[in-house]
Amino acid sequence: xxDERHYEIxxxxxxxxxxxxxxxxxxxxxxxxxxxxxxxxxxxCEHGVCGACSVLFDGEPMRxxxxxxxxxxxxxxxxxxxxxxxxGSMGVLQDSFCESHGLQCGYCTPGMLIAAQGLLQRRxxxxxxxxxxxxxxxxxxxxGYQQIVEAIQLAARRAGAGER
Amino acid sequence: MKPAAFEYERARTLAGAVAxxxxxxxxxxxxxxxxxxxxxxxxxxxxxxxxxxxxxLDELKLIRIDADADTVRVGACVRQSExxxxxxxxxxxxxxxxxxxxxxxxQTRNRGTVGGSVVHADPCAELPLVVRVLDAQLEACAASGxxxxxAREFFTGPLSTALAPEACLAAIHFPRWxxxxxxxAFEELSIRHGDFAIVAAAAQLALDAGGRxxxxxxxxxxxxxxxxxxxxxxxxxxxxxxxxxxIDATAEQASRDVEPGDDQHASADYRRDLVRVLSIRxxxxxxSEARGQSQPGGA
Numbered sequence: 001x002x003d004e005r006h007y008e009i010x011x012x013x014x015x016x017x018x019x020x021x022x023x024x025x026x027x028x029x030x031x032x033x034x035x036x037x038x039x040x041x042x043x044x045c046e047h048g049v050c051g052a053c054s055v056l057f058d059g060e061p062m063r064x065x066x067x068x069x070x071x072x073x074x075x076x077x078x079x080x081x082x083x084x085x086x087x088g089s090m091g092v093l094q095d096s097f098c099e100s101h102g103l104q105c106g107y108c109t110p111g112m113l114i115a116a117q118g119l120l121q122r123r124x125x126x127x128x129x130x131x132x133x134x135x136x137x138x139x140x141x142x143x144g145y146q147q148i149v150e151a152i153q154l155a156a157r158r159a160g161a162g163e164r
Numbered sequence: 165m166k167p168a169a170f171e172y173e174r175a176r177t178l179a180g181a182v183a184x185x186x187x188x189x190x191x192x193x194x195x196x197x198x199x200x201x202x203x204x205x206x207x208x209x210x211x212x213x214x215x216x217x218x219x220x221l222d223e224l225k226l227i228r229i230d231a232d233a234d235t236v237r238v239g240a241c242v243r244q245s246e247x248x249x250x251x252x253x254x255x256x257x258x259x260x261x262x263x264x265x266x267x268x269x270x271q272t273r274n275r276g277t278v279g280g281s282v283v284h285a286d287p288c289a290e291l292p293l294v295v296r297v298l299d300a301q302l303e304a305c306a307a308s309g310x311x312x313x314x315a316r317e318f319f320t321g322p323l324s325t326a327l328a329p330e331a332c333l334a335a336i337h338f339p340r341w342x343x344x345x346x347x348x349a350f351e352e353l354s355i356r357h358g359d360f361a362i363v364a365a366a367a368q369l370a371l372d373a374g375g376r377x378x379x380x381x382x383x384x385x386x387x388x389x390x391x392x393x394x395x396x397x398x399x400x401x402x403x404x405x406x407x408x409x410x411i412d413a414t415a416e417q418a419s420r421d422v423e424p425g426d427d428q429h430a431s432a433d434y435r436r437d438l439v440r441v442l443s444i445r446x447x448x449x450x451x452s453e454a455r456g457q458s459q460p461g462g463a
Contacts, residue, residue: 004169024172024215027202046165047203051271060245060274066202067275070172071195071217115270136358137269 009073014082022069029053029064040080051138054111061118080110093155102151104142111138116152167205174217185330186307199276200284235337240279257338259348263290269358279333288360288386296391297366297383300338306331319390343370347453349446365442367450387422394418406451415443
């Protein structure tokens, strides 16, 4: 494997241009975690079922285990680390998950937050059906989903009231 | 769950991509959205040595809807989420929009392409069923030239198509139904929404001014090695007023005309019964929609 070809890529991650040298088979989520040390994105199933690795790719939620890092060259990626406030404290959406007990073990949480962020960007005041549809591709084995739905509803209300 | 090593090239033109396939040979693969291909590589069911990325080719991302044309041309790399949100496409090919709601999840539709799902040709998948039931034309592009393949010839088995290994699906030409009173419906049963269907059914029909059915197509997925158009069963509805009894008889015929298999999700008998039940549902729903259009104020 020593002679496996590597590719120079540049990906804008959370607003910062990041360079890396990767083999073509490295997935985007492995680039984020292993090369860029952004371990907030979780690796669950590695074949596009669980949603734990979701990131915003050019602003839209996608599965980072189903994108090769070389394909992200020249694109913009936002990870869970990019959802916090500039001072590093949690944003409204993250805080709402804490307030509403929208997580237990936390494994699915980054993917849930990304899915919710993608939804709220498009639909600031989503219906419960829209919320359930938006997180339909993310598996949670702890919460039963109800508190996650409530957390996203809370975040929408808080953002609607002007909280940032 | 890591793919085997491969080399990667981003295509600049469609012609360049198919030329590369021709020179590299059959262990090269095209990648667009990758939402079916990458899992297969992760499980090492596929080990291409070269991936040619066509995702960013603008020439494959066009949706062309001409007012006078009999078909709508959807570029193979149009993302599923874009197709779903495209109002004019939803109006011209409403069955496609109805089926797209069942395809995967937000995250996979944001990256997965219409053409990718079609060439993956999973017999349970929604888009191959729509392509088959409408008998769309598949535009294949190879170094030797372009050709059109009818959907009835395209799906040859599970995950198998008539597309040559060195060819690229460039676009899908969906027929437009011009009748005044048309209706269509898509239904499926899956274990969780967004999963592949155990059985899916699609129907589209047209009524004349007197409420008689002039044209109808019915198809099912998950009940055979390919998506199936149930032409014999549907033919019995032409000329009827789509009474419940006629629809029930058609659905019975449909369930007799399929030969589903058993697997861990469902027995063959259960699938056969689903073909009957879902056929009734889609035919009734399509009928209601068509009557609503022909009789303003509701049927």
